[in-house]
Amino acid sequence: MELTSHNLKSNVKDALGNAQLQKALSNVPKGFIDKRAKAAAALDEFEALRDKGREIKDHTLANLDLYLQAYEQKVIENGGHVHWAKTAEDARRIALEICQKHNAKTVTKGKSMITEEVELNEHLLENGIEPVETDLGEYIIQLRNEKPSHIIAPAIHLNQGQIEEDFRRVHTHLEDDRDMSEPETLLAEAREVLRKRYFEADVGFTGANFLVAETGSSVIVTNEGNGDLTQTLGKVHVVMASIEKVVPTLADCSQILRILARSATGQDMSVYTTFSTGPKREKDPDGPDEYHVILLDNGRSDMLGTEFEEMLRCIRCGACINHCPVYHSIGGHAYGSIYPGPMGSVLTPSLAGVEKAGTLPNASTFCGRCESVCPMRIPLPKMMRHWREREFEQHLQPKAARYGLALWAYFAKRPKLYRALVSFAMPALSLLGGTSKRISSLPLASGWTKHRELPAPEGRTFMQAWAQREALKQEAK
């Protein structure tokens, strides 16, 4: 996993000063928060289902080795192949071997964070195989040679005009006078270009939202239909999934599906939820000739039995990111990891090591919104605190950061006072500045203060800070 998390401070500074980005980021709270709230409110059983989801995953994690073996056995019974990968390197090697065995020239890809995690695209390219991302957002960032800035909305950091420029640059067949100013026309163009690619592809890669032990099925949940075309039209379907994706039964999976889409996009159900079980059967007119699953550990088994175990319940819905005031301000790339926001601040150091990613848990205001919306009830703030403590203990932070942490710890031990102070994100940070009335001694500080000049402790209300950011966005228009 390529990381620039150690540059957090300068990343933040850049993000806050980037008018295009700030304009694009305004779509995050606007789009997601309201929709999730409505969907959750419309289902009386939503909260009970969250408890159920937690219970299912906790049970699975306590027996993960057994469920993985049960799952493996079912995949094999259905004519599929299972490959085990301890590291990202293992996963890349296995994926490449499958491609090479089939003399693959191009592979299509459904949206998959795991293949981002192991940097599959780079590895395939180095070996002369062209990976084609087919999810619209992933396709756009592939054109730009960027990483996703959000786990379910990879191109959310971009505005229509920027995407149009990329299409004109790469799709050289477009006439100059063709109107591409509407998102609809961009989508139609991508649809047309990608249609051909599905049929040309030798191998189709997807991730998995779930693996079902009862049946040996891999599950993808999507809206566009690209993942299904990828896994149906490629001669070979390769699923790459991390070990914690397994759930015991179809019934268990159905429970969690009820909270996944609602938390992610506010839909009751995503458009396509597909259960794939093995390759093409004898009488099947379509489907892949071969079906492979690559099961990836990459640091996850080390999380079991630690204070970070609960993070393995994560179903990658993105709700914690969508509700994070820090993410709203800096976007995904500033985190320097493909897993941004609260879930990334916990997961990235777990996978990549606190030395490389230990600064990430500082990109938090501890406002607690992430935990309150997490469908799997993962105590994200508590875990970020654990990381900060570990990082502190290891003296990995610059002195200034440790000073900031000490101040932070003062408030953290006085929950009432702390809560009163952190009810809004930005003043909270400013208050950490203590008597200096400035927060420049915190790692994030100069980034924040340069553009906001947050005074402390008078603070400003969230709305005031918001207004200033809106003004910045106007400049981008």
Add this chain to the structure above:
Amino acid sequence: MADTRATVLADIKNSRSKKASDADRAKAVAERLSGRPTGIIPKRGQLKQSERVDLFAEMATKVHSSVVKVKTYEDVPASVSNYLREHNLPAELIMGSDRRLAKAKWAAEKNLTIKKGPSDGQDLVGVSHAKAGIAETGTLLLASGSENPTTINFLADHHIVVIAAKDIKGDMESAWSSLNKKDDQVEMPRAVNFITGPSRSGDIEQKLLLGAHGPRALQIIIVG
């Protein structure tokens, strides 16, 4: 390769915090896999049959599917022809060998050309038959196979799905039970597609755009 498998499994086993005995764990896992306990079924998934069909239609419409009801399979071909006319589509479609679809009197629609088999991506209109519906969310369950090839679900611009009213279940759990079983265990077709509306994307500035890579329109014909 076998070594990696052993390593991963051993690492998982050794790091777990809850140290229940292996025998107890194996028992718990076996019980769950064979018992398959049902969880929480939302109230709206537990309606009577007649109310279920209405809720299904309402939820499907909400996600931009369009829904029509006909009395018998005899009425299906005319309903399909109507749809094609209304949308200025050529009188051509593709479908699989589904028996219930085959039973309908397509010959009555004189101008209609029907192709049989999987889609090669050139078809504007595809017709499928659903195994089940889910009232809770307005979702269709389609199973792969020559009766209803998966490619039709994703490659046709307009996807017309026929469903028998009696196959509309309340909840997802009940929909699973409409698949074939062997020794009380669901026999999974290669692909089970749960479809809730036409394809869409929100990837450009969070704007809802219909017709991403899959069908631009989803028409549901409820029979009965």
